[in-house]
Amino acid sequence: MNVLIVYAHPQPHSLNGALKDFAVQHLENAGHQVEVSDLYAMQWKSQLDADDSSSPPLGDFYHPSSDSKQAFEQGTQADDINREQAKLQRADAVIFQFPLWWFSMPAIMKGWVDRVYACGFAYGVGEHSDTHWGDRYGEGSLAGKRAMLLVTTGGWESHYAPRGINGPIDDLLFPIQHGILFYPGFEVLPPLVFYRSNRMDETRFAECCTALAQRLDTLWSAEPLAFRRQNGGDYLIPQLTLRPEIYPGESGLSIHQQRK
Amino acid sequence: MNVLIVYAHPQPHSLNGALKDFAVQHLENAGHQVEVSDLYAMQWKSQLDADDSSSPPLGDFYHPSSDSKQAFEQGTQADDINREQAKLQRADAVIFQFPLWWFSMPAIMKGWVDRVYACGFAYGVGEHSDTHWGDRYGEGSLAGKRAMLLVTTGGWESHYAPRGINGPIDDLLFPIQHGILFYPGFEVLPPLVFYRSNRMDETRFAECCTALAQRLDTLWSAEPLAFRRQNGGDYLIPQLTLRPEIYPGESGLSIHQQRK
Numbered sequence: 001m002n003v004l005i006v007y008a009h010p011q012p013h014s015l016n017g018a019l020k021d022f023a024v025q026h027l028e029n030a031g032h033q034v035e036v037s038d039l040y041a042m043q044w045k046s047q048l049d050a051d052d053s054s055s056p057p058l059g060d061f062y063h064p065s066s067d068s069k070q071a072f073e074q075g076t077q078a079d080d081i082n083r084e085q086a087k088l089q090r091a092d093a094v095i096f097q098f099p100l101w102w103f104s105m106p107a108i109m110k111g112w113v114d115r116v117y118a119c120g121f122a123y124g125v126g127e128h129s130d131t132h133w134g135d136r137y138g139e140g141s142l143a144g145k146r147a148m149l150l151v152t153t154g155g156w157e158s159h160y161a162p163r164g165i166n167g168p169i170d171d172l173l174f175p176i177q178h179g180i181l182f183y184p185g186f187e188v189l190p191p192l193v194f195y196r197s198n199r200m201d202e203t204r205f206a207e208c209c210t211a212l213a214q215r216l217d218t219l220w221s222a223e224p225l226a227f228r229r230q231n232g233g234d235y236l237i238p239q240l241t242l243r244p245e246i247y248p249g250e251s252g253l254s255i256h257q258q259r260k
Numbered sequence: 261m262n263v264l265i266v267y268a269h270p271q272p273h274s275l276n277g278a279l280k281d282f283a284v285q286h287l288e289n290a291g292h293q294v295e296v297s298d299l300y301a302m303q304w305k306s307q308l309d310a311d312d313s314s315s316p317p318l319g320d321f322y323h324p325s326s327d328s329k330q331a332f333e334q335g336t337q338a339d340d341i342n343r344e345q346a347k348l349q350r351a352d353a354v355i356f357q358f359p360l361w362w363f364s365m366p367a368i369m370k371g372w373v374d375r376v377y378a379c380g381f382a383y384g385v386g387e388h389s390d391t392h393w394g395d396r397y398g399e400g401s402l403a404g405k406r407a408m409l410l411v412t413t414g415g416w417e418s419h420y421a422p423r424g425i426n427g428p429i430d431d432l433l434f435p436i437q438h439g440i441l442f443y444p445g446f447e448v449l450p451p452l453v454f455y456r457s458n459r460m461d462e463t464r465f466a467e468c469c470t471a472l473a474q475r476l477d478t479l480w481s482a483e484p485l486a487f488r489r490q491n492g493g494d495y496l497i498p499q500l501t502l503r504p505e506i507y508p509g510e511s512g513l514s515i516h517q518q519r520k
Contacts, residue, residue, distance in 0.1 A: 010309040013321040046306035046367040049270040061273040064359075065414070065458075099324075103439035104364055107306040107374050111367030137425060154325070158499040162511030165397060165490055165500040167434055171513050175432055179363035198325075230425055239418040240425040251422030252512060253431050 001032050001220065004091035008039045008098045008109040015197050015205070016099055016152060022209050023095065023150070026216050035087055039108045045080065046111025052078045069119035077118065084116040088142060093219045094186070096176075097150040099197065103172050113180055122184040133237050136183050138229030143185030146219060149173060150212070152197040160195070169193055174253045178227055187224040189215075226258040261292050261480065264351035268299045268358045268369040275457050275465070276359055276412060282469050283355065283410070286476050295347050299368045305340065306371025312338045329379035337378065344376040348402060353479045354446070356436075357410040359457065363432050373440055382444040393497050396443050398489030403445030406479060409433060410472070412457040420455070429453055434513045438487055447484040449475075486518040 005023060009016035020036065027034045037044075050062040053071030057063065071077040077085075088094065098105045105113075117123065122142070126135030135141075151173075153160065160169040170177075173191055181188045192215050194208050215222070228234045234246055247255045265283060269276035280296070287294045297304075310322040313331030317323065331337045337345075348354065358365045365373075377383065382402070386395030395401075411433075413420065420429040430437075433451055441448045452475050454468050475482070488494045494506055507515045 010307070010324060011322045014323075040307065040309065044307075046371060047270065047300065047304075048361070048366065049300065062271045063274075064270060064361075101308070102370070102373050102377065103435035104370065106308065107367045107371030110362070110364065110370045111306060113362050114367050117362065156498070156500070158501055161501055163501045163515065165495055165502070165516065166439065167513050167516065168511060171431065172435055172439075174427055175363035175435070179426065179432075235425055238416070239421075240416070241418055241421055241423045242425070251428060252514070253427050254512070255423065256425065256427065 140185030147186035149191040400445030407446035
């Protein structure tokens with residue numbers, strides 16, 4: 001299988017760097033093809049702007065989504081965007097690896113999403129009608145592929161617990177797991193999170209590698225998160241609210257996942 | 261009063277550009293001093309890395325937080341970081357204005373946070389003990405200042421409703437409002453969100469300006485979101501979980517806000 005690791009850490013000699021190297025080695029030893037987009041090493045351009053296309057703007061002024069769509073469709077996207085989209089298309093599974101900075105991904109990885117997720121590629125895909133609101137949330141260009149977050153935090157696990165002050169880790173990751181991964185079609189595997197990254201000794205690092213190896217060995221067999229498909233009947237269209245008879249009276253992030 | 265607008269949009273001739281211009285004019289007409297950090301115009305550097313300090317790394321290799329702290333304390337930070345920290349220190353209120361891209365801020369604004377929020381400035385501040393876990397979540401360098409998000413989305417309001425497919429807007433903004441604004445001490449005002457940004461005519465734009473003016477006129481009188489102070493007694497320390505007798509059995513993001 002083909003695995004793409006999209007990786008963001010400024011220092012190769014870091015916990016993240018060591019975990020990334022371990023993952024590459026482990027996957028290759030198991031016979032998989034591995035590509036790594038090491039965003040810092042690539043000096044990835046973070047800001048989405050008019051330079052992302054060699055076409056002139058469609059309208060009087062640059063417009064982020066319509067000009068992204070034009071560039072995608074006409075083949076005038078910047079080369080770095082083309083290359084990353086091709087990596088995504090080759091991949092059977094994608095691992096997004098990053099340290100949690102300010103409760104989200106580092107800017108350089110957000111810039112990868114903002115730019116690589118072109119209109120027509122990751123959004124603005126498919127028919128929009130009264131029964132189908134675009135190919136998204138369970139459908140889309142990346143359907144059939146799997147994705148997983150591999151995250152480190154400085155804070156303790158309890159700080160990210162269901163009643164932890166930072167907010168539950170699943171809720172903090174919802175904008176990424178549901179909004180960035182499930183949206184264009186990925187099946188999203190449960191995240192692998194290593195807490196207290198500054199308190200790492202050899203014993204703990206070995207435990208982390210064991211946990212990571214187990215997750216890499218089950219990339220194709222693990223049960224994905226049970227996010228609800230947008231066009232599968234659970235949502236009113238075009239309001240896109242969960243039908244009132246499903247989890248009646250409840251609200252929040254967790255209702256978009258089916259419970260066992 | 262001094263107002264800082266941290267603004268991220270690649271096109272001045274855009275809805276966001278027009279709203280930003282309106283806000284500047286409206287605040288200045290009311291006698292306030294306004295500074296704008298127009299991140300695209302400034303060609304803001306997004307990636308946090310070793311170049312953010314002119315000191316050599318403390319250890320054998322660059323480490324994001326400890327070298328950020330050293331640079332902040334020794335005055336060896338990059339000039340662009342110094343300038344933005346000084347703007348924050350001068351400001352009585354800060355408005356963060358951006359289009360919601362992939363359920364978060366554009367990469368260039370995340371890079372402003374990652375770099376300007378230095379260790380010793382926005383985190384790693386204050387005593388850590390059994391009763392006080394740093395000056396954060398209601399205390400910190402930015403205490404006494406107010407902050408507000410001004411956000412546009414392409415999606416409809418119902419898509420961000422309590423049962424909307426994207427997730428409730430308050431939950432999607434929690435990592436920013438609680439994790440980025442409340443964390444270093446800001447009082448956080450309710451966000452101002454304009455939906456369906458691509459469907460904007462003159463009438464609707466005028467309505468948006470009226471709503472924005474009202475929020476700008478009440479920057480100093482509006483009631484902030486009632487996030488709980490970390491060191492105010494509601495949390496067990498060092499676990500930092502909400503005390504079991506508060507909203508017993510509940511979990512999720514909303515428990516960190518006091519209900520009326």
